[in-house]
Amino acid sequence: MRIAIVGLGLIGGSLALKLTEQGYTVFGLSRSPLTCEQALARGAVQECGTELAQLQAFHPQLVLICTPLEQVLPTLTALLPHLPAATVVSDVGSIKQPIVEPATQQWPWFVGGHPMAGKTTQGIQAAEADLFVGRPYVLTPIAETRPQALETLQSLIAAVGAESVLTDPARHDRAVAWISHLPVMISASLIASVSQEVDPLILELAHTLASSGFRDTSRVGGGIPQLGVEMARHNREAVLASLRSYQQHLQQIETWIEKRNWDKLSQFLEQTQRDWRQFPVNQP
């Protein structure tokens, strides 16, 4: 199969590396000639171009749009004049509702995708062929999606060693609000509230004494600010709903502590300990 990858960052570059390794013919597209050079040097792509029009001569059967979220729809629109009929197209955006319906209306061979893999480092230099191995890779077909487009994506996911997870765009976005976007907001608020301690001796002490518990709880709140804004902006309703539900629990904890209701607090923490184990990522 002939696959074009538009955008050769961490995700696009890692997909390119693995698919080349698996024997596919991969054409890379990047706005940066330097990125193209690096992708060719790493053997991630067999050919590389900087203009979407160069795709025409490649005759791709599948195009993966691996740009930042806000560029997915404009990239699709710009791509379409250069694509053979029935070329399957997918993206890797971390929020699906704003993308999938308009994209599918334009091109029913579009399937929304979201590989659940990442690293703290970005760019083609950080790419690795095995980034997706054993990880969930979400696909969000809707009623208008062509079935053969979905099948093509499922075989691609198997080829990169990931596990297909099928759902609809709205459920995807609500699930990632819970497990990815809400954690950023609560973690950032932790950093902010500690850092605004008014007694400089207590603040210094907090800096000195913070250890693995604080490090883990504050990690995603100290991440790239643009990603946090992107989550809130493009998944606004789901993030707001999760924040509201979250605050009710926190308010409940505050009330129990105020009223010295240790039994209730204890039952609550026993329940969260049990619930915590329900997440496969938390299992030993």
Next chain:
Amino acid sequence: MRIAIVGLGLIGGSLALKLTEQGYTVFGLSRSPLTCEQALARGAVQECGTELAQLQAFHPQLVLICTPLEQVLPTLTALLPHLPAATVVSDVGSIKQPIVEPATQQWPWFVGGHPMAGKTTQGIQAAEADLFVGRPYVLTPIAETRPQALETLQSLIAAVGAESVLTDPARHDRAVAWISHLPVMISASLIASVSQEVDPLILELAHTLASSGFRDTSRVGGGIPQLGVEMARHNREAVLASLRSYQQHLQQIETWIEKRNWDKLSQFLEQTQRDWRQFPVNQP
């Protein structure tokens, strides 16, 4: 120096191992004969007893109370009849205000201590001699504390490879509320709010898709319930104050998202990214 350690769990056992290794004579005390056997078998202590009265014949110069927090004061009271005059006593409780003043009134050779080290596993079996190496070890002397008692503790801290940090009990308790107790409450609320998602397909998806970001943010909220209750109960005022300040930040984030004030959210997340780096534990 002759040192007695009362309570041979993870902390007491690790102190015993290291101090024996450093050439001190260590007497262990545990209510459990099995724990005594294990401590002797591991070479953590030279002698071990199950009754406080057995201390009398040992003539300790320093006693470390390594019991759970709620047993520190009763243990001190029970110990005193068996101690030579001017024996230095310290504890390892994670909250200092409820302990230090009453303990010092009873015995001015008492110094409150809190070694900032731990593991997810508990008990003498999990003990390790190097648990404290390079870690902060807080001491909270007050006006009535005898200076030579503080000096004795400081040399002990150097012997176990830790770094002395001096502060007062109130500042200690406020700092640990920020970096240890508040994180437990916010992390537990995350687990609770996700787990009460009413759409079973979204909940299942959240379980499947949760990865390192969720794992880290939820870790301390999935910990031992009794520890969370102990924090809230014995550090109630500081935990309530930190919860209130925290909720203001979260409410502010919600308002920005509601009003689509992306500039403010962006500035906030840029600030938390900078503040996050101020914590030595977050530095590479």
